[in-house]
Amino acid sequence: MAKTPVTFTLNDAEAALFVDQGAPLIDVLRRGSGDLTPKQGCSQGTCGACTVLIDGVPHLSCLTLADTVQGRHVQTTGGLAEGPDLHPLQTAFMEGFAAQCGFCTSGMLMAAKSLLDRTPNPSRDDVIEAISGNLCRCTGYEPIVDAILTAAAQIQRRPVR
């Protein structure tokens, strides 16, 4: 079966890839472009580990047909840091011990980034709602919520892009 060409912006770079017909976006990101930050968890939309932002809005890359991101902007955890400088969310997760096994972390970060982009000063309930589609099977939710609130305060003091 012929492959389909798809071009999109992946973080800050243009990506042009040939994708298998019917392939989900996560396959194209991980195998095609080598961005291993979105994690393949359940493949059925339950766990949220594969969460990426498409045109700034959270989507599950395991349930997104790769063809549909043609011409769009895809953001992954791989694009959060600026060079050696981690994004405040990444720093807060690291310093707040918000990652245990780490498998859910990438999806949590993208769900949290989407929240903070829209709601710079979220309440604790806002944070819980924002990550409600992301499962942490280490059940370390409290440090994750704390880290997102810490990052929000940090970004208020020193805005990031």
Add this chain to the structure above:
Amino acid sequence: MLSVETYQTIAEADAAMGQGGRYLAGGTIVMRAVNYGDQSFHRILRATQPERGIGSDANGVRIGAATTMADILGHADVAFLHPIARLIGGPAIRNMATVGGNLFAQNPYGDMAAALLALDAKVEMSNGQAQPIESFLMDRTHMRGLVNAVSIPRPQPGTFFFRKVSRVKPKGVSVMSVAALLRHGDARVVFGNMAPCPVRTKAAERALASGANPGTLEAACAVCTEGLSPVDDALASAWYRMQVAPVHLRRLFETGKVF
């Protein structure tokens, strides 16, 4: 081996459906099937310009099939659907899952379809024909044609009730969902995930036709499981569901008023 066919309009996709085709809207049903190796289709058809958006007039609202749950949450004209949309998935799912797709969601999904059944929606197909959602849902596994939009008579304030029963908080799939619309002299009572598709429970509707008060509610709860045929799944047994259905019907009217 899968192939993907991209059309401009839903009518063009409909005309091309044929053998082995599955229409992809938001992806939350079809891509899951792809990921799990579903062999019942080998062609994915999609449209780049399906009907997406919400229109309203004095009588009701019309929702394009490609309208997402997030779109609903962002539109004041469908405030009566906000509590249901908010209970579906997490934020990412709500950005993807469509109203049209929910009509085809198999158990334990399909909470929006249950609500639309209670609201007496009509389903408009891409050939322009419309049919009541009840017959649509009964026939959905043999459905020929694609859904273009759903139209809903606007409920009067205080008449529409919805309750989703789930065990995992804040987000979990339904053990069951219960919805009701109480119109003057007429009640529609719907259970989701209690039969192969969302169904009305006519015996309870007859009991509640004159309105919900302690007496009519008692009568409705006594007969509300007539015609229901839930199955055992990982969330609950069929027996359990039948036992607690009357409890949740009662709670629907105690706490479930959404509009």
